[in-house]
Amino acid sequence: MTEWFSNDLINALVLISNFVLVPALSYGSQLALGALGITLVYGVLRFSNFAHGDTMAFGTMAVILVTWWFQSMGISFGPLPTALLALPFGILAAGILCIIFDRSVYKYYRQRKSAPVVYVIASVGVMFMINGIVRFIIGPNDQRFADGERFIIKAREFKQMTGLSEGLTIKVSQGLTIFIAVALVIALFWFLQRTRMGKAMRAFSDNEDLALLSGINPDRVVLVTWVLVGLLATIAGTLYGLDKSFKPFTYLQLLLPMFAAAIVGGIGKPVGAIVGGFVIAFSEVTVTYAYKKFFKYLLPENMEPDGLMQLLSTDYKFAVSFIILVVVLVVRPTGIFKGKVV
Amino acid sequence: MSVRNRTLFSFALMVGLLLAVAFLQSWSVTLAILNLCLISAIMALGVNIQWGYAGLFNVGIMGFAALGGVAAVLVSKAPVVEAWSAGGGGLFVSLICIVFTVALSVFAYRRLPQGRNRVLCLSLIIVVGYFVTRYFADPAIAAIEAVDAAKTGYLGGMGLPIMFSWIAGGLFAAGAAWIVGKVALGLRSDYLAIATLGISEIIIAILKNEDWLTRGVKNVSGLSRPVPYEVELQKNSWFPELVEKLNADTLSSVALADRSGALQKLVIEYSSVFVKLCYAGLFALVLIVLLVLSAKALNSPWGRMMRAIRDNEVSASAMGKDITARHLQVFVLGSAVVGIAGAMLTTLDGQFTPGTYNPLRFTFLIWVMVIVGGSGNNLGAVLGGFVIWFFWIEAEPMGLWLVDALTSGFGDSSFIRIHMMENAQHMRLFLMGLVLLLVMRFSPGGILPEVVHRRKKEE
Numbered sequence: 001m002t003e004w005f006s007n008d009l010i011n012a013l014v015l016i017s018n019f020v021l022v023p024a025l026s027y028g029s030q031l032a033l034g035a036l037g038i039t040l041v042y043g044v045l046r047f048s049n050f051a052h053g054d055t056m057a058f059g060t061m062a063v064i065l066v067t068w069w070f071q072s073m074g075i076s077f078g079p080l081p082t083a084l085l086a087l088p089f090g091i092l093a094a095g096i097l098c099i100i101f102d103r104s105v106y107k108y109y110r111q112r113k114s115a116p117v118v119y120v121i122a123s124v125g126v127m128f129m130i131n132g133i134v135r136f137i138i139g140p141n142d143q144r145f146a147d148g149e150r151f152i153i154k155a156r157e158f159k160q161m162t163g164l165s166e167g168l169t170i171k172v173s174q175g176l177t178i179f180i181a182v183a184l185v186i187a188l189f190w191f192l193q194r195t196r197m198g199k200a201m202r203a204f205s206d207n208e209d210l211a212l213l214s215g216i217n218p219d220r221v222v223l224v225t226w227v228l229v230g231l232l233a234t235i236a237g238t239l240y241g242l243d244k245s246f247k248p249f250t251y252l253q254l255l256l257p258m259f260a261a262a263i264v265g266g267i268g269k270p271v272g273a274i275v276g277g278f279v280i281a282f283s284e285v286t287v288t289y290a291y292k293k294f295f296k297y298l299l300p301e302n303m304e305p306d307g308l309m310q311l312l313s314t315d316y317k318f319a320v321s322f323i324i325l326v327v328v329l330v331v332r333p334t335g336i337f338k339g340k341v342v
Numbered sequence: 343m344s345v346r347n348r349t350l351f352s353f354a355l356m357v358g359l360l361l362a363v364a365f366l367q368s369w370s371v372t373l374a375i376l377n378l379c380l381i382s383a384i385m386a387l388g389v390n391i392q393w394g395y396a397g398l399f400n401v402g403i404m405g406f407a408a409l410g411g412v413a414a415v416l417v418s419k420a421p422v423v424e425a426w427s428a429g430g431g432g433l434f435v436s437l438i439c440i441v442f443t444v445a446l447s448v449f450a451y452r453r454l455p456q457g458r459n460r461v462l463c464l465s466l467i468i469v470v471g472y473f474v475t476r477y478f479a480d481p482a483i484a485a486i487e488a489v490d491a492a493k494t495g496y497l498g499g500m501g502l503p504i505m506f507s508w509i510a511g512g513l514f515a516a517g518a519a520w521i522v523g524k525v526a527l528g529l530r531s532d533y534l535a536i537a538t539l540g541i542s543e544i545i546i547a548i549l550k551n552e553d554w555l556t557r558g559v560k561n562v563s564g565l566s567r568p569v570p571y572e573v574e575l576q577k578n579s580w581f582p583e584l585v586e587k588l589n590a591d592t593l594s595s596v597a598l599a600d601r602s603g604a605l606q607k608l609v610i611e612y613s614s615v616f617v618k619l620c621y622a623g624l625f626a627l628v629l630i631v632l633l634v635l636s637a638k639a640l641n642s643p644w645g646r647m648m649r650a651i652r653d654n655e656v657s658a659s660a661m662g663k664d665i666t667a668r669h670l671q672v673f674v675l676g677s678a679v680v681g682i683a684g685a686m687l688t689t690l691d692g693q694f695t696p697g698t699y700n701p702l703r704f705t706f707l708i709w710v711m712v713i714v715g716g717s718g719n720n721l722g723a724v725l726g727g728f729v730i731w732f733f734w735i736e737a738e739p740m741g742l743w744l745v746d747a748l749t750s751g752f753g754d755s756s757f758i759r760i761h762m763m764e765n766a767q768h769m770r771l772f773l774m775g776l777v778l779l780l781v782m783r784f785s786p787g788g789i790l791p792e793v794v795h796r797r798k799k800e801e
Contacts, residue, residue, distance in 0.1 A: 048532040050401075105779055117399050118782070120535060121713065124401075124706055125778035131702065132772025136765045252701070256543055259536045315551045322540035326525055329537065331461075333529055 007164070012297035014166040018155075024278075024285040026174040026243055029181035032277030033236035034254060035261035036188070036270055037229045039339075043205035043268040044225040045106065047119035050255065052233060054130035057251035059094030059234025060241050061138045063087055064145045071147065079149040080172070083238055090238060095230030101126050102226050110222075127252075134248045143246045146173060173242040184235060185274060188228070192270065197224055205268060253318075257284070260321035264328050266339030275336060283324055284317045345793055349721055352789055356728050363736065370611070373618035375735050380625035381687050383727030386711040387632055388679030390723035393712060394792065395640065396672040397652040399535045402522070404704035405542030406677045408549055408696065409518055410511030410684020415562045415694045417507035419499035425489040426497060429554070432482025433497075436475045443471025486554040496557045505568045507685045508628070515681025516674045518545070523673040528666040542705065549696040556694060563693035569620035572613040585612045621690055628686065629724070632679060636720045648672060649718075680708075702771065707734065710778045716788030725790055730774070737770035 034056060041049040049055075066086035070076070077085050105122050152175045155167025192198035197220070203211040204221045212218060237251060244250070261280045265272025291309035312319065328335060360379075364372040385403065392398040447467050454460040487495045518541065526537035550558050575581045585608050586593065596604045639645050651658040651665055659665050688694050707730065715726020745766040749759040781788060 048535065050535075105783075108783060116532065117397070120399065120532060121709070122779060122782060124709060125775045125782065128702070128706065128710075128775025128778065129772050130775075132768055132770070132775060135768035135771065139765055140768065249700075253543070256536070256540050260540070263533070263536065313551055315547050316544075318540065318543040318547055322537075322544055325537065325540060329529060329533060330525060333533070 008297045011164055011166045012294050014158075014164055014168050015294055015297065018166065018168045020282075020285050020289050022168075022170055022174055024282045026177040026239075027285065028278035028281030029177045030236050030240045030243065030277075031254075031257055031261050031281050032274040033181055033184065033232050033239070034258040035265070035273035035277050036185075037232040037236070038258055038262045039265075039268055039270060039273040040225055040229055040232070042262065043270075044201060044221060045110070045119070047116045047123065048259065049229075050120060050123045051101075051127040051130055052229075052258065053251045053253070053255040054127050054134065054248075055094055055098060055230065056233040056237030056240075056254070057134045057246075057248045058097055058130050059090045059230060060237035060246055060251070061090075061134050061248075062093035063090035063234065063238045064138065064143055064241070064246060066090065067145045067147075077148060080176070081146050081148045081242055083145055083147075083242060084176075087235065087238060090234040091231045093230075094234045095227045097130070098226035098230045099223065101129075102222065107222075131248065131252065138248075140248055143241075145246065146242045148172065171243070173239070177239045177243060180235065180239060184232075188232075188270065197221075201225065256318055257281075257321040260325040263339070264324055264335055266335030266337035268339045269335070269337040272335055272337035272339055279336075280321050280324060284320045287311045287320050288314045288317055345790075349725075349790055352725055353721075356725065356732070359732060369615050370618065373615060373622060375732060377618060377621050377625060377690055378687075378735075379728045379731045380622065380629050381683050381690065382708070382711060382731040383724040384625075384629055384632060384683035384686070385680050385708045386715060386723040386727035387629075387636060387720060388676045388683065389708050389712045390676075390715075390717060390720060391636060391679060392673055392676035394718035394720075394723065395645065395648045395652065396669060398527075398669060398673055398676075399532075400538045400673070400676070401535045401701075401705050401709070402538030402540075402542035402545075403680055403708050404699050404701050405538075405545035406515040406518065406680040407684030407687065407704050408542075408545055408699050409514040410507075410681040410686070411688035411694050411696075412549060412556055413511035413514050413681070414504060414507040414565060414685045414688040415556055416499040417502050417510050418504035418566045419562065420501040422489060422494045422496065422498035425486045425494060425554075428489055429482035429484075429486035430497070432478050432485070433554075436479035436482065439471060439475040439478060443467060443475070446471070483552075483554045494557075495560070496554050496562075503568065504566050504689050505624075507689065508682050511681040511685030512678040513681070515684070516678040519674045519677030520670070523670040527669045527673060539701075539705075542701065546696060546699050549699075556696065559697050561693055561695045561697075565689065565692050565694065567692065568624060568689065569617055572610070572617055575613040575616060576609050581613065581616070582609045585609050588612075625686060625690075628682065632682075633720055633724065640720065707774065710774050712788075713778055714781045714788055716790035716792065718792030719788070719790045722788050722790035722792075726788065729789070730777075733777075734770060734774070737773055738767050741766045741769050741773075 034052065037055070038049055038052050041047065041052070063083050063086045066089040067081075067083045070082050070085060075085065076082050105126060106119060109118055109122060149172050152170040152172055153168055155169045158168045159165070190198075192202055200211070200216045201221050201224065203214070204216055204218065208218075211221075237246075240251075240254070257280050258277075261276035262273050263276070264279055265274070265276030288310065295309055360372050360376060363375065385407065388406075389400065389403060392400050447464055450463050450467060451460065454463060486497060489495055522537060522541050526534045549556050552558065553560065556562060582605065586605060589605075589608055593601055593604060593608075640648075647658070647663060648668065650661075651663060651668055655665055708727075711726035711730040712723050713726070714730055715724065716722020742763065745762045749756070749762055752759040785791075
């Protein structure tokens with residue numbers, strides 16, 4: 001009796017790991033990287049960058065094009081996706097794009113010390129332009145560019161290995177996402193906390209006038225920020241594209257969960273962006289998952305639920321980030337980690 | 343150029359552009375563009391009320407326009423009696439549950455002392471309320487959606503003339519705006535932007551998925567019209583006679599045997615133009631009424647107060663103005679205007695298709711209209727609506743022509759040429775962004791800047 005019970009319990013846990021834990025971890029990492037980019041722009045340049053989703057799409061597009069080029073030349077990265085080799089090119093492209101737009105658009109408003117909302121409207125213009133470029137070059141449709149091995153663990157192998165009736169699947173893209181996100185976040189924090197430039201950026205973000213007085217070069221700070229934004233956006237976009245698929249419109253729609261993540265954590269705070277990303281991702285996945293099978297394992301047979309046991313249909317995942325956003329706005333407008341209020 | 347001349351000149355140029363299309367393409371194309379120009383102008387007017395008067399940054403225009411579209415369905419479609427009897431009761435009970443839950447949460451929020459207990463209590467009320475509502479709503483919704491799913495599967499509407507939906511659309515949008523405004527106004531401007539972006543995505547998600555309400559992605563087509571149908575016109579006796587009279591010269595030059603055939607063709611062409619003209623008349627009427635009202639409001643003490651708040655919140659608040667309440671008021675008003683335009687758009691389309699709402703087209707394009715036309719100036723916003731919509735439509739043939747000319751050297755089978763011809767239409771997004779940025783940079787007031795009376799230039 002006890003063995004039967006514990007077996008069911010493990011099956012239920014594996015089920016949840018397979019459909020909730022692993023997807024939410026990788027989605028959360030992607031959101032966290034995206035939100036980090038938004039929060040950096042907010043911290044240093046003091047505006048909400050509506051063009052961030054499209055910057056992600058642009059970087060990813062560059063990665064895809066280079067990936068295709070590599071594939072046509074027969075270059076591959078063994079079991080890992082070729083896109084990883086193409087990443088530096090995408091980062092370069094996105095970084096250059098960000099700097100071009102900063103020099104031609106935002107710099108002017110910075111010099112005039114315009115109101116934040118002017119930057120936001122300018123970023124809408126930039127969003128349109130990047131969106132047009134991306135659609136013009138690669139088209140508005142779905143593009144798949146993942147290659148190499150697809151799975152780290154397949155459901156069938158897992159079942160054979162453990163003898164459970166539930167399988168656990170971990171895709172290479174999910175494993176990679178989590179691994180790269182952790183490595184990148186560590187590197188970023190090391191940069192922000194330990195290097196001269198990172199310290200200058202934090203000082204600039206905390207108090208611009210004081211930073212200028214102590215001889216920090218604002219142009220360099222802004223330049224480095226945009227390079228970092230291009231880097232984070234391209235990596236987040238590529239990982240998302242490998243995990244799901246690349247479509248310019250989907251990247252535009254990622255804006256909302258990314259903003260929600262940045263605000264929930266406390267906008268302007270890098271730690272907040274990461275925590276926020278996971279909060280949003282876990283809420284989205286747990287709320288839209290159908291728990292029918294889960295309860296089937298846990299409850300006695302005669303109490304099996306008849307419905308899907310789904311709190312919200314998957315199409316309402318935006319609603320989840322929005323509701324969390326609203327709750328945070330009402331209860332604690334500065335977010336979990338006391339972000340900026342301009 | 344004086345302000346007045348500048349306005350007259352700009353509008354004359356716009357009329358000229360439309361006429362050019364009429365002669366180069368056709369009258370039918372011109373009128374199709376004109377109708378959407380009028381609707382865009384109303385949307386831009388709504389955004390201008392929020393942004394130009396009060397400096398509120400709303401990026402949820404798509405959602406408010408879609409609510410207008412829902413109103414068109416709910417007002418004009420005949421009620422589906424079977425669906426009402428199948429699930430109406432259940433839905434009613436669940437509605438009462440929702441109202442009860444909300445009332446109870448508000449009561450608890452107000453009465454309980456702040457702290458962890460209040461949060462726990464509120465969460466409990468909401469969770470229990472949610473499940474009780476679902477318990478009644480789920481079977482009712484399933485029953486409604488099962489009623490002749492291929493044709494209806496939804497509750498239908500009230501079966502009233504569709505023109506009423508323009509008012510209803512405004513009311514729906516105003517209601518939604520009130521809720522969003524209550525939450526997000528009074529916080530930083532960026533937060534309002536993100537909150538409205540969110541609400542618009544949610545509204546679209548609801549419309550796509552709640553089949554019992556609007557059939558979701560199955561679309562509601564065949565909405566009734568406030569103007570006659572082409573086929574009816576062709577069957578009537580007066581219309582062909584009128585066409586014959588108007589074209590007496592051309593017809594007399596046609597050989598007698600072909601004359602009835604030629605007339606038939608003309609009648610079909612004229613009927614489509616006539617229907618579009620009717621729409622244009624109705625839309626223009628609404629636009630003029632709204633324009634007059636907005637101009638009156640802007641030049642009243644209320645308008646001056648709004649501008650004072652926009653320009654300096656601190657000093658306006660020191661003068662005793664309730665900033666948050668005024669912001670809420672203007673936010674609701676502007677959204678209502680957008681809702682009216684949304685209902686008109688769905689009326690013009692004759693169908694409600696939630697899948698076609700896209701933030702680039704329905705939110706950000708309207709913003710381009712307001713900024714380019716001139717924020718704070720009602721006529722400017724209207725002009726912006728006309729100009730931007732015109733180029734949004736005409737950029738496609740122009741862009742194709744340009745790409746065709748540029749790549750003609752590559753030869754017809756060249757990969758670059760084919761790719762560029764296929765994707766040329768997307769360049770209009772790029773163009774819109776570029777226009778927006780150029781106007782912001784070099785002419786921040788827009789084509790027709792805000793007119794400020796009796797004020798010295800700021801330092």
